[in-house]
Amino acid sequence: MNAPRKLDRVGLDRRSFLRQSALAGGGLLLGLSAPSLAQGPAAIATPASGELSFKPSAFISIKPDGSVTLISKQPEIGQGIKTSLPMVIAEELGVNWRDVRIVQGDLDPAYGNQSAGGSTSTPNNYNDFLRLGATARTLLTQAAAAIWQVSVDDCRAADSAVTHLPTQRRLSYGQLAGRASTLPLPPADQVKLKDPKDYQLLGKRIPGVDNAAVVSGKPLFGIDVQLPGLLYAVYEKCPAFGGKVLEANLDVVKALPGVRAAFIIEGTANLNGLVPGVAIVAENTWAAISARRLLKVRWDEGEVAKQSWDEFSTRAEALATQARDPAATTVLRRDGDVDAALARAAKTVTAAYRYPFISHASIEPQNCTAWWLVEQGQPRLELWAPTQNPASGQNLVANTLGLAKERITLHITRSGGGFGRRLSSDFIVEAAAIAQRLQGLGIAAPVKLTWTREDDLRHDHYRAGGFHYLRGGVDDKGKLLAWHNHFVTFANRVQREGKSVLQPGSGASLSGDEFPGRWAANCLLEQTPMECGIPMGPWRAPGSNVFAWVFHSFIDELAHAAGRDPLEFRLELLGERDIVPGTGERGQPYNVGRMKAVLREAAAKADWGKKKFPRGRGQGIAFHFSHRGYIAEVAEVTVSKAGELKVERVVVVSDIGAQIVNLSGAENQVQGSVLDGLSTLMHAELDIQRGRIVQSNFGEYPMLRMPDANVRIDVHFLKSDQPVTGLGEPALPPLAPAVCNAIFAATGKRVRQLPLSRSDLSWT
Template sequence: MNAFEPASAGRRNFLRKSALASGGLVLGFYLNGTTNAAEQVAKPSAAPGAEFRPSAFIRIGRDGIVTLISKQPEIGQGIKTSLPAVIAEELEVSWKDVRIVQGDLDPAYGRQSAGGSTSTPTNYDEFRRLGATARAMLIDAAAQTWKVPAAECFAADSAVHHRPSKRKLGYGQLVDKAATLPVPEAKTVALKDPKDFKLLGKRISGVDNHAVVTGKPLFGIDTKLPGMLYAVYEKSPVFGGKVKRVNLDAIKALPGVKDAFVIEGTDDLRGLLPGVAILADSTWAAFSARKQLQVEWDEGRFGGQSWAGFVAQAKALAKKPGTTQLRKDGDVNAALAGAAKTVEADYTYPFISHASFEPQNCTAWFRDGALELWAPTQNPAAGQDLVAATLGLPKEKITLHITRSGGGFGRRLSADYIVEAAAIAQRVGAPVKLTWSREDDLRHDHFRAGGFHFLRGGTDARGKLIAWHNHFVTFANPVTRDGKTTLQTGSGGSLSGDEFPGRWIDNCHLEQTAIECGVPMGPWRAPGSNVFAWVFHSFIDELAHAAGRDPLEFRLEILGDKAIVSGTGERGVPYDVSRMRRVLLDVADKAGWGKKKLPKGQGQGIAFHFSHRGYIAQVAEVTVGKDGSLKLDRVVVSTDIGAQIVNLSGAENQVEGSIVDGLGTLMFPEINIERGRAVQGNFNDYPLIRISDAPAKIEVHFVKTDYPVTGLGEPAFPPLAPAVCNAIFAATGKRVRQLPLSRTDLRWG
C-alpha cells in the first residue's frame, strides 16, 4: 500500500482480500432512501468467507473481529464513531471487537455527505435494522448448529447464547453457517428496546482519537504517493479575475520547480477559477517559487466592490420596498402607529471565513484516462460531479478516496480545491498534491454571507408584541447556466417567510433585497440560523425591555400555547412549540433565571432557536468590566434532539464545541472587502478564540423526548450569540447591533 492509503481505497479489493484471508460473513445493503435496510441486505453467499455483495457495511471474520464500514465523511463531528456504534448496538457485538474502516465514494452507499446535521437522522433507523438483521442471522446459525429453537437463543457480547444449556458460540464460529442462510424479512427482525441499550447513550471514545493525538497520517494533507509532485495555485486576488501575463519562464528556472502553467478556468465563482499552477519537488519549493510570481490580472467587473460600498447600498435599499415579499400579514404600519411602544434598529454582520485548521488540499493522479483523488471533503459526490463537468471526464472514471478532514464547518461541501488539483494533475503524468496556504484559505473561501436587517417592532399597552417588520438586505452572486445569468443568494443568505417570529405575529412584514456581489459564498455552520438567531432574539430582547417585560415571559407569550405552528418550517419540518417551550422552561430553571439580583457589570441573557431539527435554549451569564473587558462566566444549555443520544461524549462535545465556536464567531472574525478582494489573510488579522476567552463553565442538559433522533453539530450554535449579547445589555445597558463584538465599545461607568 502507499504511505497513505485508506484500507477502503480499493474497497472491493479490501473486502475480497480480507474475507479470503480470515474467512467471514459480509453483510451489505444499498441505502437508497426508499427501502428498509433489513430488506436491502444482500443474499449471503454459500461459500464460506465470501462477501454478500460489493456494497458491504459489515464483515465478521472467523477471528471474531467485526469490521464496519463508515460511509460518512469524518470532519471532527464524531460520525465515524457514532454511526458504527448504532450497528454494533443492534448486532450485540462488544465494542472492543469492532474495527472501523472509512468508506470511499460509492453510489452503493447512498448519500455520503457531512452537512446540515443530517448524518444521524438519515441513517439511524437504517443502521439499526442492518445490525438487527445480522444479529438475527447469527442467532439462526447458532440455533441450527445446536438443533434448538431460535427462541431459546440470544445474542450478547459478540456471541450467541443458549439459555437452557448455557452454551455459547462466538460470532467468529458462526460465520460459515450464517453465510448459507436466507436473509429474514424486515418485518420479522426485532429491534432492541432502547432501555436495553448497552452502548448507545454511553460515553464512547472516538475511534481515531489515539491516531489523531499521536500524529498518524489520517488527514488529506498527510497523503503521500510514490513520485508525487507538490503544487500551489495562484488565483486573482479579485474574485473572478483572469490571468493576462505571467513570468512563467522565470518560475520554471527556479530550484526544485518542475513546471508552471496557466489554467484558463471558468466563470463559476465556486468552481475552477483561472490561475497559475506551479509544480515542484517539495511543498517548500512550490511555495518559495510562488513568491517570485509576477502576474498581471484582468480584474473583471468586481474590482471596485467594497464593504463600505455595500453598507451604503444597503442603507439606500432599505428605504425602498423589498424586491421579494416573503410575508405580509395584517397591517404593520397601522399596528406600529397605534403601538404603546415602538423600537427601530439596524443589525449588521460581515462576511466571515470558515478558517478550518487544515487548509484546503487534494491529491490527484491522472493516468490511463482515469482520475484518482484523495480529499478531505464533506461532500465527495459534489467533488466528483464538479470534476466530471469541468474536465469532461465520465464519473465512472473518477475514484474519490475520503480522508479525515481537519475541520470543515461547511467549507468542504464545496469542491473548488478538488477540481483545481484534478485540472493540474490532468496536465502531469504523476501524482500531484495541491496544498493551499493559509492566505489562500482565508482569501479564497466561500464565505458566510454578510447581511443587513432593518427592523421595526411594536408592543401594545399590555406589553404584547403586535407588530414586526424586517427588511433584510442580503448578497447574491451572478450564476450563468445555459447562457442565462441569474442572481443566486448566498447559502444562509435567504430569509424564509416562516422564520420565527413571523408566523406568530398578526401584523408581520418580511421582505428581502439582494445586492449583486462577486464575493463567493457557501454554507457556514448552521447556515442562516447562525446569524438570524442573533438578529431576531436580540431585537426581541429590545422589545421586551422597551415594554418593561421579563425576556423569558415575553418569549413564552410569543410562542403561545399552540402545539404546532403550521407552515413549511425549517427544512420542511413544522415548528413544534411544545418542544421549544419545554427546553426554554428547562434552561431557565437550570440556570436560575431571574432568581437573584446581579450587580452592575453582570447580567443574564436568554435565547432559543430551532435549527436542523433540534430545539435548543441557552442562558448566558457574563461579567463586563468597566474597561469593556468581557468574561463569559457560564452558559447553560437545554437541548431536545429526540429520543436517543447516540454517544454521550460526542453529544456533549458537539454542544460544548458549538458554544466555544459561537462565542469566538461573535467576538472576532470579519472579512473586509476592498477593491474586490478580501483584506484579511492570516490569523494575525483574522483572530480566533483563545483559551483565555472561552467560557468558564458550560452546563449541558439533554431533554429526552419521543421524537426521531436528530443531529447536533449545528443546532446548539445559533442561540449563543443572542444569549451573550442580551446578557451584555443586562450588565451594561449597551445593545450590540453589529458583528463582530470587537466593534462595540462595552465600557461603562
C-alpha cells in the first residue's frame, strides 16, 4: 500500500471557521447570512505566536508572515478554475501572486454554490469575487491609515503592501493583518473597484497552480487518495440498463485471496442513482479485480434489454414519415405558414441529420473513497470524490442511505476530466453504500471504489443520439423563406408529481428559441421523444454540441442552394436588430451585434473569400451562441481523392465579455474545445444492442491521436462591454459544422451523419 496521503486542510476546524468567518462586501458575496456579515472580519490567533491573522471572509486568509491563502471553491476539472477565480480575488486584493497559496475548498455552505457545469463558474462568481478582494484591500488600507494617522486617500495598496504616498512609508499586508482584523466592514460606497486598465494580473498568462504537480504525478486526483487501512472495491452492474441481481456466487468470491467482503446491493429504480449490483471489497485493487473475473451473476435484465440502436433508427424514420401523433409530438414554435412558404419557394432543400450516443470518456475513471464512521453512537460519513456537483452528491447519498446531510463531509478532489459526467453522483452513492455495508459487517475501514475503463464506457450517462428531419426554402432573391425541423429525440420514463412521464435526456430537448427560430418568418419546430432506458446526462455544451452541427450545416445547404456566399447568407439571416429577445422558457436575449462582430472577425482572420482553393481543399464557416458566449469559427481542410481528411487550420473568434481572466487558461480552453470537437466529429460512436453498450474500451471507442491533432488553431478574443462569462463549452459547438461545411466546399459531399468515419469522403 502507498504511504497515506497528507490531506491539505485549512487551519481551523470547520465549525469554528464557519462561525468566525465573514464575507465582506455589503451582502453581495456568496454563501453567508446577514448575521454572519454583521460579525465583520475575523481575528484568528496564530497558535505559535499568538499574533492575529486577517480572515475577512471564508475565502481569504492573510497571516502575519505575509502569506496569503485563497480558497478555490469550485471543482477543478481541467477548466482552470482553481487558478482563474483566485486570480479575480487577488487582483482586487492587490496581492503579489507569488505570495498566494491556493487551497481547494471542500463542500461547505460558507462557499455558496460549488457546482462546476454549464460554464457558469466564472459568471456566477466574477463580480462577487472582485468585490470581495476590493473589500479586503479597503480594510488593509484603512488599517495602515489608522496606524499612521493619515488620510486613507493618501494610501495605496499594491504588491501585498500599503504605501503612504507622500512619505513612501510602507507596511506589508502581514504587518497589517492584526489591525485589519479588528476593523468593521466598510460601507459599500467606500469600496472602490479598480479600473480594468490598471489590472496587473487579470488578462495575463498565468500558469495553472497545479501544473507542476500534474506533470510530476503528485497525488491530486480522486484516484490518488490514500488513507490508513484503505480497502479497495469494485462494483459489478447488469450489462443491460435497468437490470437487477437475482443471485451471485458470493461464497466462492469471498473465499478468494485478499477478498474481505462481497455482497449484493439492491439499489433503486433511479437510473441516475444507486444502480443494483454486486460489490467486492479487497485488500488491494488487484485482488478486487481478479475476484471480479470469477464472479458469476444471474441477472433479471428487464425490459430495456429489448432496445437497440437499429430499432431506434427504424422507429425514428417511421415517426418522421408517418402522420404526426399530436399526443406524442410537441410543437415548440410555429411562425407563419411553412408549407405555403415552401410551395412558393424558388429553391427547397430536404435533409435528414443523425448522430449517435457517445460517452464522456474522461481519462480518470469514476471513483470515490468513502469512510463510514460511528461517533458516540451516531453515524458519520466522510467522502473524497472528483465531482462537479458536490452538493448533489451529498443530497443523493443522504436521501438514498437515510443519513442527515450534516453528517456527511465531502472533500473535493481534482478531476481527471469531467465534461459533464461528474455532475452525476452515481459513483459517489455506490461508494457510500459499500462503506455503510462494511460498517454493518464490522469492518470499520475506508474504502475506495474505482471503476474500470469498461465500467466507465458501459455505465456512463451518455450524450443522447438524435434524428433531425429538415425542410427549408429560399426565395428568388436567395433569402431564407422557410425552416422546418422535426426532431426525434430520446427520453427516459420518470415519475413526476405522481405521474409517469417521458423526460428527454440532458441536451436532448430542442428549444423554440434555437437559431434560426427567432429569425425565420415561416418556422416550424417539432419534437417527438422516443422512450428509452439508456441513462443520459449533460455532455460538454449540452444540446449546442449537436444542434450547432445540424443547424449550421443545413444553413450552409440553403446558402449553396441559393447560390449565395455562406458568410453573406448568415449575416443577412442575422438581420439588423441589435437584440433578439428570448421568448421560450429557456429563452435568452440574443445580441446580434456581438455575433456579427465575431463572424466578420473570424472571416477576416481566415481570409474568407480571398483565396482560390483547388478541388480537395476548402473553407467552412459556422457560429453559435452557447452558454452566454458568442463564437464564430472558420475551418480549412484538405481531403484527398481517397477521402482522407486533414484539418489544416481552425480560426476561432470569441466574445465572452469585457474581461479575459487568465489568457493562458482561455486559450487552452478554446484549443481544447477544438480538439475535443474534432475527436467527437471524427470518431465518437456507441452502439446499443440488447439494452447494453457494445463498446468496452478505447480500442473500440477511439479518441483523437497525436498525428490527427496536428492542427493550427488561431485563437482570438473580442472584448465587449458585457458581463464576463465562461469558456469551457462555447467554443466547441461551431467546430463540427465549420469542418463539415469545409468538406463540402472541398469535395461537394455533404456530411449528414456522425461520426465522419461513417461517411465516404472520396472524390474524383
